[in-house]
Amino acid sequence: MNKTLKLKKNYEFKIVLTKGKYYSGKYLDVFVKTNNSSFNFIGIAIGVKIAKAVKRNRIKRLVRENYRLLEKDLKVGYNIVFLWKKKVDIKNATFSNIKEDMTSIFKRIGILE
RNA sequence: GAAGUAAAUUGAAUAGUCGCGUAUGGCAAAACCGAAAGGUUGCGUAUGAGGAAAGUCCGGGCUCCAUAAGAGCAAUGAUGCUGGAUAACAUCCAGUGAAGGUAACUUCAAGGAAAGUGCAACAGAAAAUAACCGCCUUUUUAGGUAAGGGUGAAAAGGUAAGGUAAGAGCUUACCGCAGAUAUGGUGACAUAUCUGGUCAGUGUAAACCCCAUCUGGAGCAACACCUCGUAAUUCCAAGAAGGUUAAGAUGCUCUUUCGUCUUCUUGGUUUUGGUGGCUUAAGCCUUAUAGUAAUAUAAGGAAUAGAUAAAUGACUAUUCAUGACAGAACCCGGCUUAUAGAUUUACUUUAUUU
Numbered sequence: 287m288n289k290t291l292k293l294k295k296n297y298e299f300k301i302v303l304t305k306g307k308y309y310s311g312k313y314l315d316v317f318v319k320t321n322n323s324s325f326n327f328i329g330i331a332i333g334v335k336i337a338k339a340v341k342r343n344r345i346k347r348l349v350r351e352n353y354r355l356l357e358k359d360l361k362v363g364y365n366i367v368f369l370w371k372k373k374v375d376i377k378n379a380t381f382s383n384i385k386e387d388m389t390s391i392f393k394r395i396g397i398l399e
Numbered sequence: 400g401a402a403g404u405a406a407a408u409u410g411a412a413u414a415g416u417c418g419c420g421u422a423u424g425g426c427a428a429a430a431c432c433g434a435a436a437g438g439u440u441g442c443g444u445a446u447g448a449g450g451a452a453a454g455u456c457c458g459g460g461c462u463c464c465a466u467a468a469g470a471g472c473a474a475u476g477a478u479g480c481u482g483g484a485u486a487a488c489a490u491c492c493a494g495u496g497a498a499g500g501u502a503a504c505u506u507c508a509a510g511g512a513a514a515g516u517g518c519a520a521c522a523g524a525a526a527a528u529a530a531c532c533g534c535c536u537u538u539u540u541a542g543g544u545a546a547g548g549g550u551g552a553a554a555a556g557g558u559a560a561g562g563u564a565a566g567a568g569c570u571u572a573c574c575g576c577a578g579a580u581a582u583g584g585u586g587a588c589a590u591a592u593c594u595g596g597u598c599a600g601u602g603u604a605a606a607c608c609c610c611a612u613c614u615g616g617a618g619c620a621a622c623a624c625c626u627c628g629u630a631a632u633u634c635c636a637a638g639a640a641g642g643u644u645a646a647g648a649u650g651c652u653c654u655u656u657c658g659u660c661u662u663c664u665u666g667g668u669u670u671u672g673g674u675g676g677c678u679u680a681a682g683c684c685u686u687a688u689a690g691u692a693a694u695a696u697a698a699g700g701a702a703u704a705g706a707u708a709a710a711u712g713a714c715u716a717u718u719c720a721u722g723a724c725a726g727a728a729c730c731c732g733g734c735u736u737a738u739a740g741a742u743u744u745a746c747u748u749u750a751u752u753u
Contacts, residue, residue: 292708292709329708330708338453338725338726339453339725339726340725340726341725342726346708346709347419347711347712347713348712348713350418350419350712351418351419351712352713354418354419354713355417355418355713381712381713381714
């Protein structure tokens with residue numbers, strides 16, 4: 287079982303956000319772009335204006351945890367970036383809400399087996 | 400018991416399963432990523448956010464600005480009762496003064512308004528060489544008068560008696576104010592006595608300003624090193640040779656010191672990625688001694704985050720109860736702001752009992 291790989295550089299994020307495909311969920315926005323490797327890379331971006339540091343960290347952890355639980359069922363070869371929708375209240379950032387949302391988005395994308 | 404004041408502590412706990420950062424290389428073995436430098440992976444062990452980590456408001460350390468040292472002037476900004484503490488401070492401690500509170504106690508940007516300039520809207524007769532109304536005299540024109548009037552943040556020391564045409568520090572007493580002297584105190588200042596009625600000059604210096612003291616700039620995205628790449632031949636450093644006192648190293652001046660210009664040689668510089676900087680520090684706790692205290696000295700003790708799209712999470716169970724404010728980003732000392740609840744100590748007022 288490999289570790290979850292992360293996108294690290296600013297230009298990597300930009301490529302995914304500008305050239306990737308956009309999927310909108312109930313709470314999350316997701317950008318997906320294929321890469322030519324045998325791994326999935328993920329990145330999580332939450333704007334400074336949405337919430338203060340503690341709540342931003344909370345959202346990141348929940349997204350990362352949910353991704354970790356789904357990861358073994360995913361097809362490989364994608365760069366994925368998650369964004370939190372600006373208009374959604376942060377109080378909805380619970381584990382079960384994000385789980386439902388992420389599962390449905392992945393099914394629409396077609397990478398969930 | 401009730402209300403309150405001050406100081407301090409704490410900032411949900413336990414168990415299980417899965418998962419993350421860092422350190423260690425204890426065990427295991429090779430493999431993988433990369434152009435290289437370098438990095439990654441299994442198991443185990445250890446360890447992993449705060450009292451404010453926040454705001455970035457001060458003071459320092461550290462780094463660079465090629466590079467220094469001294470003297471003077473100016474500018475900028477800051478501080479502003481006194482004495483002490485500290486590496487330093489706008490912080491802290493102990494006092495003084497003023498304001499508030501029955502009190503415990505709290506608050507204070509607390510030098511100078513006769514160095515100069517400015518401002519004081521509206522209201523009001525008048526806002527600083529005061530006569531509108533009123534009062535008095537005179538007799539119709541002038542004079543005296545700050546007692547009384549409303550306004551305003553502020554109205555020309557206050558109260559009482561005498562005095563007067565009516566009044567007024569005009570006179571006296573007390574209070575206040577100013578000055579001098581003495582005593583006490585390191586000092587801010589306090590107390591006492593004497594003198595002053597020409598005690599004519601209101602407020603504002605978080606208005607300019609004056610005085611005293613301090614003050615170079617930028618910041619870890621600082622900075623150092625490694626690797627890849629080699630276009631323009633820019634810029635920088637070192638060395639050698641030649642020439643020279645024009646120009647430069649601080650806003651200016653002076654002195655010392657360095658150095659400037661040209662040619663040649665050598666090395667480096669921009670981009671990519673990586674490593675270091677990166678955590679033990681003028682730090683914390685206890686005891687003893689000195690000190691009212693801040694703190695100092697000595698002895699002893701505990702120490703274990705160091706990420707870089709950035710580690711603490713998810714689920715289940717139980718308990719109190721539905722956990723507030725809130726997440727390290729070079730480090731340290733403070734300040735300010737946010738904060739559910741719980742606990743301890745000392746003290747004040749009041750009620751009751753004895």
